[in-house]
Amino acid sequence: MSRTAVVVFPGSNCDQDALWALGADAVAVWHQEARLPADVSAVILPGGFAYGDYLRAGALARFSPIMADVRRAADAGMPVLGICNGFQVLCEAGMLPGALARNADIAFHCQTVTVEVADADTAWTAGLRRGERLRLPIAHGEGRYWVADLTGVRVAFRYAGENPNGSLENIAGVSNRAGNVVGLMPHPERAASETLGGVDGLRILGAVREALR
Amino acid sequence: MSGRTKAVRAATANAVADNPAPWDAVGLTQQEYRSIAAALGRAPAPLELGMLGAMWSEHCSYKSSRVHLRRLPTTGDAVLVGPGENAGVLALPEGWAVAIRVESHNHPSAVEPFQGAATGVGGILRDIFATGARPCAVLDGLCFGPPEQVRARHLLRGVVEGIAHYGNSIGVPTVGGATAFAPGYRDNPLVNVMAAGWLRADAIQHGRASGPGNPVLLIGNRTGRDGIHGASLLASRSFAEDPAGLRPAVQVGDPFVGKLLLEACAELAERGLLVGCNDLGAAGLTSAASEAAGRGGMGIELDLGAVPLREQNMDPYEIMLSESQERMLVVVDAADERAAVAVCERWGCELARVGHVTDDGRIRIRASGTVVADMPVALLTSAAPRYRRPARRPAAPARARPPDRDLTAVDDWLERLLAAPNICSRRWIYRQYDHQVQTATAVLPGQGDAAVLWRKGTGFGVALALDGSGRLCRLDPYGGAALAVCEAARNVACAGGRPLGLTNCLNWGSPEDPATMGTFAAAIDGMARAARALAIPVTGGNVSFYNETSGRPVDPTPLVGVAGLVADIGRRRGSGFPEAGLAVALLGPAAGRLDGSEYQVQRWGAPSGAPARPVFALERGLLRVLAEADLRSAHDCAEGGLLVCLAECVLTGAAGARVRLPKPRGRLDELLFGEAPGRVVVSTDNYGALARLCRAAGVPCRKLGVTADGRDLVAEGLGTWSLRDERGLEPWLA
Numbered sequence: 001m002s003r004t005a006v007v008v009f010p011g012s013n014c015d016q017d018a019l020w021a022l023g024a025d026a027v028a029v030w031h032q033e034a035r036l037p038a039d040v041s042a043v044i045l046p047g048g049f050a051y052g053d054y055l056r057a058g059a060l061a062r063f064s065p066i067m068a069d070v071r072r073a074a075d076a077g078m079p080v081l082g083i084c085n086g087f088q089v090l091c092e093a094g095m096l097p098g099a100l101a102r103n104a105d106i107a108f109h110c111q112t113v114t115v116e117v118a119d120a121d122t123a124w125t126a127g128l129r130r131g132e133r134l135r136l137p138i139a140h141g142e143g144r145y146w147v148a149d150l151t152g153v154r155v156a157f158r159y160a161g162e163n164p165n166g167s168l169e170n171i172a173g174v175s176n177r178a179g180n181v182v183g184l185m186p187h188p189e190r191a192a193s194e195t196l197g198g199v200d201g202l203r204i205l206g207a208v209r210e211a212l213r
Numbered sequence: 214m215s216g217r218t219k220a221v222r223a224a225t226a227n228a229v230a231d232n233p234a235p236w237d238a239v240g241l242t243q244q245e246y247r248s249i250a251a252a253l254g255r256a257p258a259p260l261e262l263g264m265l266g267a268m269w270s271e272h273c274s275y276k277s278s279r280v281h282l283r284r285l286p287t288t289g290d291a292v293l294v295g296p297g298e299n300a301g302v303l304a305l306p307e308g309w310a311v312a313i314r315v316e317s318h319n320h321p322s323a324v325e326p327f328q329g330a331a332t333g334v335g336g337i338l339r340d341i342f343a344t345g346a347r348p349c350a351v352l353d354g355l356c357f358g359p360p361e362q363v364r365a366r367h368l369l370r371g372v373v374e375g376i377a378h379y380g381n382s383i384g385v386p387t388v389g390g391a392t393a394f395a396p397g398y399r400d401n402p403l404v405n406v407m408a409a410g411w412l413r414a415d416a417i418q419h420g421r422a423s424g425p426g427n428p429v430l431l432i433g434n435r436t437g438r439d440g441i442h443g444a445s446l447l448a449s450r451s452f453a454e455d456p457a458g459l460r461p462a463v464q465v466g467d468p469f470v471g472k473l474l475l476e477a478c479a480e481l482a483e484r485g486l487l488v489g490c491n492d493l494g495a496a497g498l499t500s501a502a503s504e505a506a507g508r509g510g511m512g513i514e515l516d517l518g519a520v521p522l523r524e525q526n527m528d529p530y531e532i533m534l535s536e537s538q539e540r541m542l543v544v545v546d547a548a549d550e551r552a553a554v555a556v557c558e559r560w561g562c563e564l565a566r567v568g569h570v571t572d573d574g575r576i577r578i579r580a581s582g583t584v585v586a587d588m589p590v591a592l593l594t595s596a597a598p599r600y601r602r603p604a605r606r607p608a609a610p611a612r613a614r615p616p617d618r619d620l621t622a623v624d625d626w627l628e629r630l631l632a633a634p635n636i637c638s639r640r641w642i643y644r645q646y647d648h649q650v651q652t653a654t655a656v657l658p659g660q661g662d663a664a665v666l667w668r669k670g671t672g673f674g675v676a677l678a679l680d681g682s683g684r685l686c687r688l689d690p691y692g693g694a695a696l697a698v699c700e701a702a703r704n705v706a707c708a709g710g711r712p713l714g715l716t717n718c719l720n721w722g723s724p725e726d727p728a729t730m731g732t733f734a735a736a737i738d739g740m741a742r743a744a745r746a747l748a749i750p751v752t753g754g755n756v757s758f759y760n761e762t763s764g765r766p767v768d769p770t771p772l773v774g775v776a777g778l779v780a781d782i783g784r785r786r787g788s789g790f791p792e793a794g795l796a797v798a799l800l801g802p803a804a805g806r807l808d809g810s811e812y813q814v815q816r817w818g819a820p821s822g823a824p825a826r827p828v829f830a831l832e833r834g835l836l837r838v839l840a841e842a843d844l845r846s847a848h849d850c851a852e853g854g855l856l857v858c859l860a861e862c863v864l865t866g867a868a869g870a871r872v873r874l875p876k877p878r879g880r881l882d883e884l885l886f887g888e889a890p891g892r893v894v895v896s897t898d899n900y901g902a903l904a905r906l907c908r909a910a911g912v913p914c915r916k917l918g919v920t921a922d923g924r925d926l927v928a929e930g931l932g933t934w935s936l937r938d939e940r941g942l943e944p945w946l947a
Contacts (some may be wrong), residue, residue: 049468
């Protein structure tokens with residue numbers, strides 16, 4: 001059996017939520033570990049405030065020891081998903097293009113948004129159709145996606161309707177060229193139960209599970 | 214430097230030593246100083262006096278309120294831990310329990326709203342995890358001056374940002390609360406923070422030191438010069454006009470360290486390494502050490518040379534009275550010390566062994582090899598003074614006569630009330646709070662009368678509400694406080710919860726003023742009566758006196774936080790109409806009173822008269838109906854009255870409604886906008902069963918109409934309102 005690793009940085013606060021949404025085949029990996037466990041075949045960098053995010057969001061977490069192995073695994077094609085703070089870490093690490101700036105209205109936004117699948121060929125959108133819409137919660141103060149040059153940037157998700165943070169071209173998530181590393185500001189793990197308002201997030205989290213089975 | 218800044222800076226060991234009236238520098242009276250000297254058989258050393266000044270402060274000792282708080286009921290089947298510990302604990306099914314506590318951070322927030330509110334969140338969360346619980350929710354009770362005023366907007370912005378800063382980062386959802394605006398809070402805002410946490414009933418930690426020789430560890434942040442004498446000089450005195458000079462007495466929060474401390478303490482608790490655990494809040498190390506020793510019937514010895522410091526050359530006085538945030542005092546078994554050190558190292562939390570438990574009942578402080586304080590623990594804790602202050606009970610309120618004519622039509626009153634600061638949507642506030650982290654919030658802010666948290670892995674949840682009205686309490690302290698209990702309980706019941714227990718935060722002016730003390734005593738009577746009548750025990754809370762500026766006290770404001778069990782999470786309820794084709798019914802009396810209503814304030818400028826008091830038999834019946842009936846939605850009919858309540862059911866739901874209101878017996882505006890306790894608007898697909906249940910429970914029930922497609926509220930003969938967008942606070946804050 002293969003498992004999905006959820007990296008826990010000091011200050012991560014959505015790590016337990018991701019583990020819960022993924023169920024039995026997920027494992028927490030402390031940021032000071034040098035290597036991902038051998039049976040891991042996908043990695044999630046969860047939401048939160050790694051190292052307090054007092055500098056720039058994700059700016060310190062990218063130096064955590066485990067990140068070298070995450071990068072090695074990503075280069076070898078392993079699916080890596082950065083959610084919210086995890087997306088910020090991946091951008092700071094240079095594993096995804098662009099950056100996440102302070103929301104346009106400089107306020108934190110916690111609300112549910114509609115996103116549209118812009119690219120159904122990444123490792124994390126394989127279970128979705130292009131143009132399909134999902135309802136997903138967001139919760140961030142620094143989610144305004146920005147990149148100097150959009151040429152070659154693979155956009156995975158766009159906000160449909162309200163753009164809550166002023167992101168360039170309504171971008172809610174992007175992938176690397178190969179499509180195995182994806183980052184998005186919305187929280188799929190928060191849309192993983194009807195009791196909590198919806199299950200659209202499982203379509204993203206489940207994509208790699210299905211593919212790996 | 215202003216005079217007040219000097220006063221705070223002067224509260225150092227030297228100033229105490231050289232002062233002909235040393236009691237003054239630490240906020241005590243000469244009388245209190247004399248009794249200290251008598252108990253010790255000598256004059257207290259400067260450090261001792263500073264420690265006593267903090268522990269005997271109103272904030273820490275409850276010296277003016279204790280004789281009254283005794284009247285509150287504190288026991289019940291669900292109460293596992295009552296008042297006197299870091300937080301109250303209530304039993305839930307399947308071996309689970311929930312810890313709850315509310316505390317004020319009014320004074321620091323008035324001085325510096327962002328940090329004042331942020332450290333309020335940090336402090337209450339430490340109270341929760343000191344019980345061994347994992348914090349699962351924050352709620353806030355906020356009161357400001359009218360939003361037209363620049364200062365009120367500044368405070369509101371700062372407080373909301375501060376709560377968001379701390380709560381969002383540490384990863385505890387901020388799920389609800391109450392926000393009120395009234396002129397009485399202009400200079401002295403109220404920031405009451407409530408928190409709840411999950412724990413196993415058999416793993417409750419106590420803030421107790423036991424086992425002589427056991428090491429006493431200080432975990433978390435280093436100790437700095439911030440917040441020295443916050444408890445005695447900031448929280449236990451009234452403000453003069455400009456409180457800005459008191460900024461050095463406000464602490465600064467660090468949610469990242471708070472998160473590491475939380476995780477380290479949770480792991481220590483889970484691994485069974487804790488003998489006792491106590492938060493360093495008001496009065497810092499002094500209160501944490503003496504409370505722990507006092508509860509355990511032990512003594513404690515501290516060596517200040519071992520305390521990790523943030524600044525150089527701090528003297529014992531500063532170290533013992535610093536209110537630096539994110540610190541926890543922990544007692545472990547000597548054999549477990551190395552394991553505890555390893556846990557803290559893993560989480561990157563600094564830990565120092567600062568002393569040990571003794572069996573002589575004394576608190577002994579050493580610095581540079583000499584004893585700088587040595588007193589009986591009891592002198593700091595149980596021997597603190599208790600005062601029965603002169604109290605002039607308020608006269609019974611008399612009904613107000615409306616100064617002019619009744620309405621002949623609704624006109625634009627519904628729109629005006631829906632846009633009023635006290636009624637409009639709180640979306641601007643709660644959208645800034647992460648209210649979904651931990652993936653357990655099953656009824657979100659804005660969706661229901663109470664937040665519902667799902668205990669994942671089980672089929673149950675907990676409903677939490679924080680409510681109270683300074684406006685009603687100002688008119689009728691007894692009735693207003695009773696109503697706060699009833700309303701918070703009703704809110705929990707509307708969301709599908711059965712109330713288990715409450716925590717309260719009592720915000721009053723100076724206890725040295727007999728009129729203030731009189732309203733306080735009357736409010737405690739009302740609260741005690743309601744808590745008994747509804748069988749909802751008080752598990753603890755907080756009293757905040759001296760909420761006044763230049764002799765103007767705030768409206769007496771009791772906020773009540775109730776936790777209730779939602780036995781079947783599938784039966785949780787929102788407040789809005791969920792779909793078309795349901796019967797809409799009003800439970801409780803049809804008309805309300807104008808006295809104390811939002812309509813009265815909006816129309817005539819100020820509240821007056823005698824608000825309707827709760828009828829306990831009706832409230833009990835309502836709780837029963839709300840627990841047993843098959844309802845699709847339930848919304849407490851509160852500020853704004855019946856028509857506003859119906860509009861809110863449309864605004865927060867997914868359907869409109871067509872209703873026919875009963876014929877008014879008195880004034881039309883009393884029917885439409887009058888307020889009274891004990892009223893709930895519900896929707897159901899089985900009205901017959903609801904009516905039968907209401908008859909059995911002695912609750913008036915009348916069918917008002919049906920829910921309908923679209924977002925229109927149609928009140929026959931009165932008007933049609935298209936309710937698509939909620940009005941919010943944005944017009945004032947944009």
